[in-house]
Amino acid sequence: MSASLAFDLLLAAALLWSAWRALATPDIFRAVVLFIVFGLLLTLAWARLAAPDIALAEAAIGAGLTGALLLDAVGALGSRKDGAP
């Protein structure tokens, strides 16, 4: 009981921390990586809540596809900035 409670509290704290860091960090690339970390932690949270269906969807869509889209956008932004005169 106490071990799982400690894990849940740690998970909740890590979720809040990664969410805050993803919003507050000035480096866009780092923010995207933190967003993916947030998505994976949220997957763990859904699994802890005994909702494996939502955990699967969160891991595949929330962390995976959205993360890849955001990383691609960061790459496009970066190369355009470099290419601009």
Added chain:
Amino acid sequence: MIPLLKRVAVILAAASFAGALVVAMLDLPAPTVHLPAAVEANMAASGVAHPVTAVLLNFRGYDTLLEVGVLLLALLGVLAVTGVRAAPRAVAPAEPAKRMLARLLAPLMMLVAVYLLWAGAIQPGGAFQAGAVLAAAAVLLHLTGILPGWGAPGPRLRVSLAAGFLIFLAVAGALLARGALLAYPPAQAGMLILLIEAGLMVSLGLILAGLFLLLSRDSGDEA
């Protein structure tokens, strides 16, 4: 720089809003209808053995039908914004090791997608997760330079994108003619759900992949 006073006001407002939300959550009345029991009582007639799949594809199939329609509309929106262009250039090929890995992983991911679809009847899984895995495989192939981005989708691709929604709609329409929208006859429910989910897996995989492959272009070809 935001003045300190303004920042404190914003933080206070956000904190009190969050507090109000928490209080509202704790204040919710106990539900008068016990839905899990209702689902449990009707599982035998649903055609599948996993409660989540039964709710998504049978008891509340209407919601899922509209959800798939929304996803299709989102892709149409992307198509409308990006417009029809000449075939975009492929991403620069990745290192041989990465390409090899992608070539090895893609068939495995397709296998996992079909397994997830099949497993959805009895345990967590289903069309949405399977479609997401398919889309992830397509994104992986695109990022390693094996699969070029999409220009204007051809007729076959267009049909495949819409097929899941159209199959779902055709089943719903056929059942509407027999009585009620998406009220499957219990004997055929399992087969119909599998048919709908198979169509949804292909279409959702292509739609989610399309959101990536249509938007992902070399930044050089933007004006």
